[in-house]
Amino acid sequence: MTTAPQQDNEIRLPRVDSPAINPARLNGRVDALDGNRLHGWIWDETRPDQPMTVKLYCDGKLAREIKADQSRIDLRRNGIGDGKHAFSMELDDALVAARARLTVIGVSPTTGTQLELRLPAADELAAEAAIAVPLARFFDKVEVLIALNRRGQLAQKDLSEKLDRIAARLEESHALAEAAKMDAETQSEIARRLGELDVFQLRFDGTLRAFDERLTAIRKEARAPLRQVTVILGFLSGLAAVMSFVTLAVTIWGG
The missing domain is CATH 2.60.40 (Immunoglobulin-like)
Known part of the structure; x- marks a missing residue:
């Protein structure tokens, strides 16, 4: 003033x-x-x-x-x-x-x-005051309702954002679970194929052992001129067996 x-x-x-x-x-x-x-x-x-x-x-x-x-x-x-x-x-x-x-x-x-x-004038002010008091109370209630509505909208927005985050986490967890499941299935398949390969290798080792024993017996019984031919045949047979083993291994791993 x-x-x-x-x-x-x-x-x-x-x-x-x-x-x-x-x-x-x-x-x-x-x-x-x-x-x-x-x-x-x-x-x-x-x-x-x-x-x-x-x-x-x-x-x-x-x-x-x-x-x-x-x-x-x-x-x-x-x-x-x-x-x-x-x-x-x-x-x-x-x-x-x-x-x-x-x-x-x-x-x-x-x-x-x-x-x-x-x-x-004084009479105008008195009439306005009689109207202003209930009108002010009404607008006070409207203000409260507006404030509550705003708070409700903010709460709804916050809840929606939380639900979106939860949904994203669930999708991420589901994707991780699917990946873990696929990894477990892959490991199981690898273990199965390794087992089959071990069985094949044992059988192949037994076959080679029997073949070696037979070849040794033939060498002892054969004459000297035939020993060189026998050795060559044994070498070729062993090479063929090795190639068969490699082919089988590749087939199992590739399947």
């Missing part, structure tokens, strides 16, 4: 906005003179983020000046910007006694555009 300099102590006429400046559209009112406190609001619809200046004149002379930057929930509910366009100024007893001679002017700091805010 400040007092303006002497050169600004008279009510000025509304100034025409410059063509280069977006014209102001002021809207507001004085809500009440409650005891020694004057309440009201004013804003510029073209500049909703800029607080207006409120000047109180008594008999044409500046008595009080204040910024309309206080927050009121009812203004926000009714679409008056973000609700931070209210003002409240304390008056002394002399100003209260001179109620009929008071003039309230709202001024745009950017354009200088002025709007006179009419001070309602």
